[in-house]
Amino acid sequence: MGYTIKDFIDSHKFPGMKLISDNSEINREIKGTWIIAVPDMEKFLGGGELLLTSLMVYKKLDERMMLSHLEELNKKQVSGFVVKRIQNTAQQNKLFETLLRFCNEHSIPVLEIPQDLSYWQIIKYLLLQVFNIEIAKAVYSKMTRDEFNRLFLEETSESRSLENLLDKAGRIFENPIALYNEDLHYIYSSTSDKSDLIIIDDNEKYVPNIISRYEYMRQKRKNVEYIRKINILNQCTYYLVVSEVNESLRELDFITLDSLMPLLLYVLTQIVTDRNIEKNIIEIWNTEC
Template sequence: MGYTVRKLLESEQFPKMKLLCGEKGLDLEVKGIRIIEIEDMERYLTGGEILITSLQVYLSCSDREVEQHFEDLVKSDISGFIVKKRKEYDPTGRRLSLLEKHCKKYEIPLVEIPGDLYYWGIIRHVMMQVFDKDTARLKYFKITHDNFNTFILKNNGSSNTASDIIKFLSIMIENPVVLYYGNLNCMVSTNLDNSKLILSDEIQPYKPNIITKFQYMKQMKGSRVQYVVKFAILNEVEIYITITEENRELIELDYMAIENAIINLQYGFLSEFAQDEVKKKYQRDIIHNILNGLLSSKEMTEAAAQLGMKESDTYRVVDFHTITKNVQRKYTKEQLHEVGVIEGELMHLLPDALIYRNMDQIVMIQQVDSNQTELEYQKEMEEIEEVIQRSILYRKKDTDFQIGIGKSVEGYQRLKESYYEASQAIKYIEIIRLVTGDKNKSVVHYSNLGFFQIFGKVDDMTELERCIPETLKKLYLYDDEHKGELITTLQMYLRNNQSIKKTAGAMFVHYRTISYRLEKIKQISGINFDNANEVLAVSNGLIIYKMLKEIE
């Protein structure tokens, strides 16, 4: 005798199952298992199936129509019904009573399961009993594929698609599932863990016992096994999905569900990306025109309204720049792709801001928080720069990420001013790095530049050489010929407010050595340290000379 409903009940795999009627039919052979997905399901049955339903599919049917469908089903040589009792689908219990009446009439087993018991464990168990391994895989692949497809059709590429698919997969495999962006930030999670994905040093490639085109990996998350699957959208955007064995170990049929989930995620993302690209291009054109002052006052008002901006609010513009570290400073296709990845990271970190990308440049319009000081905002941007830079290093890319901050302006009509300052701040970063010696300086607020703005306006940096006092040039010439330290001593002396003692301490030499060098400096250059104007000119000359040497 083949597999029967009696064997299913006696297996005690599902102790909450309860036989309502049809005891005489318990030994009918089960030849398959299907979910009642459409009203006229009888048209697609081959005989011997056990049917699962919550009666949801009959919500729009009259009692007479439901009764006719039940009559047709029980005449289709089925082996039984499994019903999940859901009050929202059968509030009066009338539909279940009608089904029970027909099952009694034709001696068909009717089994009830509680609302908290999902179908998929039952489906897997029955398929493994009824079919050989390969057939079970194909059947399970088909049934999971059809169910995942409903999310694509229902959502039509909306942002809910990924969330629905991930939650449904978690129900199917009875374990938590998390979806991550390529930068390892969490996109969708079925549990409370929204932290970044950590790929351990011990992670290993894993090959499930199925035919797959996706890259599986396996690692430990605490004491539990975690599977990591990497896939791509359009061969460019990387996505990760993780399944952690918290409740039970995965079996082969679970991998069929995972495969179908990923395939449908790819379709869903393609549709969503296509819609997003159209929206982003339209938004990009609007923002470009606003920031560059290409719109009339009326056009500006209309454009701002489409972006949700108000003239009564305060905004600032931030310019994010990505500089390639190769000699040519030209962007390859791979490097431009990296800029796109950084854009996605910024949109994740700053979800309320308007962000658009133009080749290597990413620009943000952000409403100013009146409760946040400029210093606090500077610190926030520095923290964001650190997060992005860590991600860049993790991906082993050679991108120099910089942030220029423009001033706050009231309303959207003056955004052009803030954009100009943000762009100029990016331009001055190299100068600030040269002057301060901090090559990692990457966040600059235009309003904090002060004196250094002058240097940024000179396109040919060598023209600045004429601003170096002749007295200082003599010192540089002397140091070059004698391999001396007079320039270094002069820099430290001025930096320490002309204190011989502090200069000696900073240079780890005796104060008499500093005194001797200062006399030598006066003798060669004729610098008068009591003349404030001359000292200022020398200080500026030291900065300019350092800049020119770095440029060489």
């Protein structure tokens, strides 16, 4: 038997997590973990996964349709659910009641976590319990790429995409992330800190222990910082910085950076290109006038 729901509960890794269903099937093996991102999540599962959800993905469905999807998940022999109440509304309470009733009828364990506990903290922990490190890195790479791509496809404004991409990355890291321009001035931070970046002289090159095209500068000020210098069209330079404020960065965190980087490069390129077009239009206008 591999890593089970009972093992997860007994780890006491996440204070505030509690079993809210009956405990008849807590020896179910966890064979993976995913966030329920779409109502028909069953189409993307291999079987035996522990699913994380606020249930809001089902908010536009009636009870019959929700139960239909839960039936399909049960056919996949999911190991259980980890749920989070992000709203205290009649609608979400009804969704929780439907899920809990279904899971008790089918002896599927349901764990509840506090609002401030990140799904990604649980994902990073569980993948390393369920898989060896190489498989965990491959699965996590797909999960983070999918997460950023899904967020990006929902956006229409480059500036808003930039903010949301970095905000999402900060929540996955559970550490501050910030972006600075070539003069080291603040552009974005996931915290309230808007101070300029300082790059110290004795920073060192850092190459993470993953298959990656990227390397970083590593420096220690108040906290350890990892800095990625980004050149856009040989015209603009940006600095992306992740700081080890809450916990040390590990291999899976650098995979998150690898997943983020292509979309970040695309958005920054769009911003620089739009700026050049605007500049050229102004120059043409001034010349003609």
